[in-house]
Amino acid sequence: MSALELVFSGDPKLFGIVALSLFVTLSATVAACVIGLPLGALVALSRFPGRNALIVFLNGCMGLPPVVVGLLVYLALSRSGPLGSFGLLFTPRAMIIAQAALIAPIVAALTRQLIEDLWAEYRDELTAMAVGAAGRVATLLWDARFSLVTIALAGFGRAAAEVGAVMIVGGNIDGFTRVMTTTIALETSKGDLPLAIGLGIVLIAVILIVNAMAWAVRGWSERHAG
């Protein structure tokens, strides 16, 4: 069976892998945004000792190797690790944690830069209106929402494409923690190229579709919200 026939045949195994991949990556993206957006905004608006070091650290974490993140999460979740009692290792939840840890710094660092630039524009206006710190964060995040969608997409793309972290903490268990990228790596090594190519096509299509939808929503929102 060719790769394209496999994609369009509705193969349940392939469908299961795609569904799990989407669940893990979307969950990780949401978690990373919940952590990274307010963190980035707070760093942008705050002045405290060590702020510059934190910014350098966040920016540096944008280039974290997935296998290193996977290893750190593995150590944390392993039976002898600090979170070992939760029994999360080799589960989809461990994969979500690993991907969220991988992309949260990306979301935070890009948000910090975006919000800092926006704050330079809004500072006098919001200060004159006596808007408090929490109000400033909320206002800037809301007014930057269209650009933040792009940042979230960057995180989604990074998470969807990575293989090292989910391989280490998920274990690539067939039917349980096997996602698109780990399957592609495995099937290529086994020589089953149609499945690997088929999943590659689906992976690229998913990323393009998600980006196209986000672009459409952004365009519609900008027309209606200004």
Next chain:
Amino acid sequence: MLDSPRDEPMRDRPSTLPIAFEAVAFAAGETCILRDVTLSLDAGPATVLIGPNGSGKTTLIKLAVGLIAPSAGTIRYAQPDRAARRQAIVFQKPVMLRRSAGSNVAYALKAAGRATDPASVMRLLDRVGLAALADRPARRLSGGEQQRLALARALARDPEVLFLDEPTASLDPAATKSVEDIVAAAAAGGVKIVMSTHDLGQARRLAGDIVFLAKGRLIEHAPAERFFAAPSTPEARAFVAGELVI
């Protein structure tokens, strides 16, 4: 002036005026932008700041509002707590929040701790002639409409003193008149206006007293009628005569 009974506590706050500058200076790095300014902004007719570019008008307004702190000298406020001052400012290029015109006003009302019900929002929009554009995205309004929306946001604070930093600098005559009418109505309602402008005609129309600045110094402060009839300094005479004062 009261929009609802919920606004009454704001009226009960101590007065924001006078604001007294005592030998105030402001420097940005090595550049001295304002020096040795002694001035009192008191309740009453509009105070209009005039002077050439770089004379320190915007800096003086930002100092008065409390957006920046003086490098030297003292500014004494009748109400020391900035958050409790009944003051508002309209900038030359106001920032429109990414939401509708009505939501911009609701935001300002909420920031001022006032009722944000649709009736209060529409009352303010109606006051600046934008009621029909309540649902339009604020950033899609024209320059004049954005300036009027900024005025509505400022009035949402129910200010005792309203600062305006060259609010009509980039507007055509019709839009300028709309803004001036709103400012004049606010002044007639008891709001102290402190405004900077390049436009001598506008200063003649609106000013009760004139503060003339040049090269970061306060050159002359006089009632508008006297200032325009007989300016007492050579710089002011040259400026009123339309000569280039650099």
